[in-house]
Amino acid sequence: MIRTLVVDDDYRVAKIHAAGIDRVPGFSCVGQAHSAAEARQAVADLAPELLLLDIYLPDEDGLAILRGLNSAGGAGPDCIVITAARDLETVRTAMHLGAVYxxxxPFGFAQLRDQLDAYRRWRQQTSGSGDADQATVDALYNLLKGPAVKSPPAAALPPTMQKILEAIQDAPRPIGASALAGQLGLSRPTAQRYLTELHRRGAIRLHLEYGRAGRPVHRYAMPDPGGHAPTKATTV
Incomplete structure (x- = not known):
């Protein structure tokens, strides 16, 4: 198992990422940290092999953690940066400091799974000894890129709507707007707006869960293969 530590200031997002890690064969989430100080202590105490590292932390940014790992010497954990920071300076600095990806x-479970799988294959290929020719070096760099990205069709969905659709496809059971918002780093109203539009287009189906009292809970799933009507479940 590849021991993985999640570092994210948002407790809910960290929990989602941790659960996603445990769903990927060959990986185990050994802990969660929500600040740079907690991350450093967790690295010392838990000896993870991989960090999923956010940039925006309350005390220092994630780049400071990367710098510290580089200056500490020895075999520290590898790092995949997971962040909303999109500026090229941050991306370039993270790469310079050794982030493997x-x-x-926001990203869905499928994208996280693909990148973890790519990292696992890369580790396996680099764990041996001996010499590497240029073809081998090229192959190792390509492994870290994960699956090839396909060109979107002409009528592709808007990026956020596509991520929501992918998250619903990956969900093991019908999922609601609040859960999707937390998973993808969106506000609940934004998630609900895209869900409503996807349902209007027929891309997803509405799944109503009825409790003992009150309004039904709206959850969403992919359409049934046979085109059956939405299922209504009773929550006990």
Whole structure:
């Protein structure tokens, strides 16, 4: 198992990422940290092999953690940056400091899984000994890129709507606006607006869960293969 530490100031997002890590074969989330100080202590106490590292932390930024790992010497953990920071200076600095990849939020479980799988294959290929020719070096760099990105079709969905659709595809059960908002780093009203539009287009189906009292809870799932009507579940 690749021991992985999640570093994110948002407790809810960190929990989602931790759960996603545990769903990927070969990976285990050994802890969560929500500040630079907590991250440094967790690295010392838990000895993770990989960090999922946010840039925006309350006490220092994630780049400071990367700098510290580089200056400490020895075999520290590898790092995949997961952040909403999109400016090229931050991206360039993270690469310069040794981040093996840079995932821009929001992203769905499928994208996280693909990148973790790519990292696992890269580790396996670099764990041996001996010499590497140029073809081998090129192959190792290409592994870190993950699956090839396909060109979007002419009628592609807007990026945020596409991420919501992918998150629904990956969800093991019908999912609501609040859960999607937390997973993708959106506000709940924004998530609900895209869900309503996807439902209007027929891309997803509405799943109503009825409790003992009150209004039904709206959750969403992919359409049934046979085109059946939405399922209505009773929550006990």
């Amino acid at each position: 840079y995932l821009v939020k």
